[in-house]
Amino acid sequence: MNIVVQKFGGTSVANLDCMQKVLVNVRRELDKSNKLVVVLSAQSGVTNRLLALSKQYSPNPDQAELDSLVSTGEQVSVALFSMMCKDAGIKTRSVLGFQVPIVSNSNFTRARIESIDEKKMLAMLEEYDLLVVAGFQGVDEGGRITTLGRGGSDTSAVAIAAALKAEVCEIYTDVTGVFTTDPNLCSKAVKLDKISYDEMLEMASQGAKVLQIRSVEFAKKYNVAVHVRSTFCDEPGTMVTQEDKSMENILVSGIAYDKDQARVTLTDVEDRPGISAAIFSPIAEQGMLVDMIVQNPSKDGVTDITFTIPRADLKRTVQILEQNKANMGWKEILHDINVAKVSVIGVGMRNHSGVAAKAFQALSDANINIMMISTSEIKITVLLEEKFVELAVHTLHDTFHLDKR
Ligand code: ASP
Ligand code: MG
Numbered sequence: 001m002n003i004v005v006q007k008f009g010g011t012s013v014a015n016l017d018c019m020q021k022v023l024v025n026v027r028r029e030l031d032k033s034n035k036l037v038v039v040l041s042a043q044s045g046v047t048n049r050l051l052a053l054s055k056q057y058s059p060n061p062d063q064a065e066l067d068s069l070v071s072t073g074e075q076v077s078v079a080l081f082s083m084m085c086k087d088a089g090i091k092t093r094s095v096l097g098f099q100v101p102i103v104s105n106s107n108f109t110r111a112r113i114e115s116i117d118e119k120k121m122l123a124m125l126e127e128y129d130l131l132v133v134a135g136f137q138g139v140d141e142g143g144r145i146t147t148l149g150r151g152g153s154d155t156s157a158v159a160i161a162a163a164l165k166a167e168v169c170e171i172y173t174d175v176t177g178v179f180t181t182d183p184n185l186c187s188k189a190v191k192l193d194k195i196s197y198d199e200m201l202e203m204a205s206q207g208a209k210v211l212q213i214r215s216v217e218f219a220k221k222y223n224v225a226v227h228v229r230s231t232f233c234d235e236p237g238t239m240v241t242q243e244d245k246s247m248e249n250i251l252v253s254g255i256a257y258d259k260d261q262a263r264v265t266l267t268d269v270e271d272r273p274g275i276s277a278a279i280f281s282p283i284a285e286q287g288m289l290v291d292m293i294v295q296n297p298s299k300d301g302v303t304d305i306t307f308t309i310p311r312a313d314l315k316r317t318v319q320i321l322e323q324n325k326a327n328m329g330w331k332e333i334l335h336d337i338n339v340a341k342v343s344v345i346g347v348g349m350r351n352h353s354g355v356a357a358k359a360f361q362a363l364s365d366a367n368i369n370i371m372m373i374s375t376s377e378i379k380i381t382v383l384l385e386e387k388f389v390e391l392a393v394h395t396l397h398d399t400f401h402l403d404k405r
Contacts, residue, residue, distance in 0.1 A: 001035055001122070001125065002033075002034050002035065003034065003035045003036070003037065003125065003164050003165075003166045004029055004034045004035070004036050004037070004166060004168070004170070005036075005037045005038075005039065005157055005160055005161040005164065005166045005168075005169045005170070006025070006026075006029070006036065006037070006038050006039070006157075006169075006170045006171075006172060007038070007039040007040070007041075007135060007153055007154060007156070007157030007169070007170070007171050007172065008022050008038065008039070008040055008041065008172045008173075008231060009041045009044075009153065009171075009172065009173045009174065009231075010041040010042055010043055010044035010045070010046070010047070011044045011173070011174040011231075012041075012172050012173065012174065012231040013040055013041065013043050013044075013077050013081065014043050014044045014045075015043070018231070019080065019081055019084060020084075021231055021232065022038075022081065022172075022231060023081075023084055023085065023088060025172070025231065026038060026085065026090070026130060027088070027090075030090065030129055030130065035125045035129060035130075036129065036130045036131075037121070037125075037130075037131045037133060037160055037164065037166075038081070038130060038131070038132050038133070039133045039134075039135045039153055039156050039157040039160060040074060040077040040078050040081060040132060040133070040134065040135055040153070041073075041074065041077065041135050041136065041153040042070075042073025042074050042076065042077055042136070043073065043076065043077055046073040046076070047070055047073050047136075047150070050069050050070045050072065050073055051066075051070060053069070054066055054069055054070075063108035063109050064108050064144050064145075066108065066109060067108045067109060067111075067137075067144075067145050067146050067147045068144075068145050070136075070147055071097070071134070071136065071137040071145050071147050073136075074096075074134035074135055074136050074137055074153070075096060075134055077134070078094040078095070078096070078132045078133065078134045079094050081094075081132050082094040082132045085130060085132065090129060090130050091127075091128045091129045091130065092128055092129065092130035092131070092132060093124070093128055093131065093132070094132045094133075094134070095121075095124070095131050095132065095133045095134070096133075096134045096137065097133075097134055097136075097137035097138045097139055097145065097146075097156075098137075098138075098139035098143070098145065100116060100117055100120065100121060100133065100160075101116075101117055101120075101138075101139050102116050102137070102138040102139065102156065102159070102160075103115045103116070103117075103138060103139060103140070103141070104138030104139065104140055104146045104148065105140065105146075106140040106141070106142070106144070106146065107146070108144075108146055108147070109147055109149065110147075110148070110149040111138055111140070111146035111147065111148055111149075112148070112214070113138055113148065113155065113156075113159045113218075116159055116160060116163040118163040118164055121160070121163070121164060122164070133156065133160065134156075135152065135153025135154075135156040135157060136148055136152040136153045136156060137152075137156075138156075148212075148214070149212065149214065150212070151209070151211075151212035151215075152212055152214075153212075154171060154211050154212040154214075154215035155212050155214045155215040155218055157169050157171065157215070158215040158216075158218045158219045158222075158224055158226060159218055161224045162218060162219075162221075162222035162224050166224070167225065168224070168225045168226070168227050169219070169224050169225070169226050169227070170226075170227045170229060171211065171215075171226060171227065171228045171229070172229060172230065172231040173210065173228065173229075173230065173231065174230065174231065174232070175210065175228075175230060176191055176229065176230045176233065176235060176237055177191040177192065177228050177229060177230075177236075177237035177238035178191070178192050178195055178200065178203065178208070178210055178211075178228055178237075178238040178240070178254075179191055179192065179254070180192060180253070180254045180255065180397065180402040180403075180405060181254055181255040181256065181257075181393055181397055181402070182208070182256075182257070182393070185257070185389075185390055185393055186255075186390075186393050186394055186397055188394075188397055188398075188402070188403040189397070189402075189403075190402065190403055190405050191237070191238060192238050192253065192254070192405065193236075193238065193239065194238060194239040194240070194241055194247070195238060195239075195240055195241075195247075195253055195254070196240075196241065196242065196243040196244075196247050196253075196347050197216055197219060197220035197240060197241070197242065197243070198220070198243065198347060198378055199247075199253050199254065199345050199346065199347055199378065200216045200240045201213060201216050201217065201220070202256070202343065202345045202376070202378060202379045203254050203256050203345055204216055206256035206257070206258050206341060206343040206345070206379075206381065207256050207257055207258030207259070207260070207341070208254075208256050210228055211226070211228065211240070216240065219240060223242065225239055225240070225241045226239070226240040226241075227239055227240075228240065243347055247347050247348070248347055248348050248350070248351060249348060250346060250347075250348050250405070251346050251348040251349065251352055251355060251400065252344055252345065252346035252348065252349075252355065252400040252402065253345055253346045253347070253348075254345050254346070254402070255342065255343065255344055255345070255393050255396045255397050255400075255402065256342070256343045256345060257340060257341060257342045257343070257389050257392075257393055258340060258341045258343075259340040259386055259389060260310050260311050260312070261291075261308050261309075261310065261311060261337075261339050261340055261341055261383070262308065262309055262310070262311045262313075262314040262335060262336065262337045262339065263306060263307070263308050263335060263336045263337075263339045263371070263372070263383065264306065264307055264308070264309060264314070264317060264318070264321075264333065264334070264335045265304055265305070265306040265333070265334040265335070266279065266304065266305045266306075266321070266328070266330035266331075266332075266333055267304050267330060267331045267332045267333075267334065268302040268303075268304070268330060268331035268332070269302060269303055269304065269305050269328065269329060269330045270301060270302055270329045271298035271301055271302060271303045272301075275328065275329070276295070276305070278324065278327045278328050279305065279321070279324075279328050280293075280307075282320050282323075282324055283309075283317055283320055283321075286316060286320065288309060288310070288313040288316065288317060289309070289310065289313075290307050290308070290309055291307070291308045291309070291341075291374075292306075292307060292308045292341075292372050292374040292381065292383060293305070293306070293307040293374075294306045294307070294372055294374075302331075305330075306372065308339070308341070308372070308383060311337055314335060314337065318333060318335065321333055338385060338386045338387070339371065339383055339384065339385060339386055340383070340384060340385075340386040340388075340389045341381050341382070341383055342381070342382055342384060342389060342392045342393060342396065343379050343380065343381040343382075344359050344379065344380045344381075344396055344400070345378060345379045346378060347378050349377065349378050349379075349380075350377055350378060355380065356373075356375065356380045358399060358400075359380055359382075359396060359399065360382075362395050362396060362398075362399040363382065363384075363392060363395060363396075365395075366391055366392070366395045368384055368388045368391060368392055368395070369384065369385070369388075370382045370383070370384060371383045371384060371385075
């Protein structure tokens, strides 16, 4: 059985017109006599509306009930689309997360998929040519509905593709693929034909929103090729795949940025074993993601520690630090939300030196001050004043000639 998995995002199923375009795609695939699994998101805006609605009824909603509520967006999409497909003479049915079942842990609102009953799906595919599966939702051991975090339909689709051993998972969206940088910010951005899993992970975690990070982790783990492409035009999009030799020859693949950042500095922290653990453990326990961390060399037994955190978590972070001040022994907390990260990403950096120096020189020529730096094997990230983001992205895009890719 040749199975194709396609996912359509919220803007692709936004209304009847859009769903008709999805139906054209589905027809084309079925005409090639493939069995098809289509994973749908909620219609665009619906998930946000449901989240806002919950707040009207409960300021701090129970997380399990919240999942029960927000998962309905996808239920609406799959029911409507299946009706249309039936009218068009296709043998199809809608399938909700619990009906597959897609079993997840019980971490409501950001659950992780644990297993998918592929035998049951294969049996359904014997009976139907098309299964329309609700993205974003799962069910825990106790039978309660869970959701997989914002953008989670990507992960539903990739996980289903992995379970069914589909060759590729096609992610249909409102852009034509993955770009060298955000085309809304830099008109010179160009679409990439392919990008490695690791680069895509860095792009996604540095703010590129086209795929949910977890879906890329899943694709990498199970070696599912992911094709990101547009619902609204036929051109091929971007393949997210395993690294190959041709990718290594390219120094830099993309520039990502993330404005959702805040910087925190603790001054005059005692320089002794256990201090970093005392500072960062309580923050981690709250599930908050600290990113860049810099500790200066100490002077007279004290030092400054600076780190970044998503802006929405700043208030809570400061509270936690203040509550635990006695164990941490700092003098002052400074914080700043007018900061942003800009990252240069490329697997070619593994075997080429000088990328960082070139990036720093270019930023200096543009008169941009770098506040913090962090690096990984395939990424250089700088923290800078938010007002410089656009200039920095343009400068780095030009410096590495990404418009010529
Ligand atoms: N509807 C969910 C969201 O808006 C999941 C998704 O669209 O991938 O985040
Ligand atoms: Mg999405």
